[in-house]
Amino acid sequence: MRAKKWPLIVAALVPALTAGCGGAGDDARAGAMDAPVVSAPVAAPAHTNREGTAVVYGKADAAHVLAVYLDLRCPHCGKAETALGPTMRKLADQGMFKIEYHFATFLDGSLGGSGSARALNALGAAADRGQRTFGDYLHVLSAHQPARNDDAFGSPRTLLALADRVDGLRAPGFDRAVEREHWMPWVKKVSKAFYTSGVSSTPTVQLDGAPLTVLTGRGETVGPARFAQEVRNSL
DSSP: OOOOOOOOOOOOOOOOTTTTTOOSHHHHHHEEEEEEEEOOHHHHHBBBBBBBBSSESSOOOOOOOEEEEEETEEEEEHHHHHHHHHHHHHHTTTTSSSSEEEEEEEHHHHSSHHHHHHHHHHHHHHHHHHHHHHHHHHHHHHHHHOOTTGGGGGHHHHHHHHHHHHHTOOOOHHHHHHHTTTTTTHHHHHHHHHHTTTTOOOSSETTTTTTTTOOOOTTTTTTTTEEEEEEEEHH
């Protein structure tokens, strides 16, 4: 029987000609959801939302929410975080909103490998070390993202080497969590939550549920100034 191909779906937040990393296909869904159902409560790292399905950056009582949806192997996500992540977190530091980072692992299912899931496990360990540490590590992973078909993030050695670039991140507890996949049950919960979010591709960025532009029609990132102005116009 011929395998069903999953479509490359255009990100909801960008013009129709802009390609994102699609995550709605059957193969991708299977890759993210093939783990057995865990009936017991799943522990979440520090700095996650009430449901334990998103990492939160910023003040918990912020009036507005910037929802960011990423797959750590998605090249468009890497571009968006590298170009705009520091601006997003700066605006959160100023109290404009809090950020809720939602993650998918569908590229592990469609491309094969475990890099999306294992990188997210490492990010969970970084979140346990603090919001700023999490943000810095996310930026490092995005800036040094391997090629889409390269599963380098599936190697703990790679993830730990990149963690060396974040001040104060490397510690015995962090290293153990990366090597022993401590947060993998949480990773599976987060991945499954993506499929009930209504978001079909990454990167997607929404301010209080309304989409914001992060990629142009040619797949390039918008500038930080343009993004910040769109945020201000939307508040």
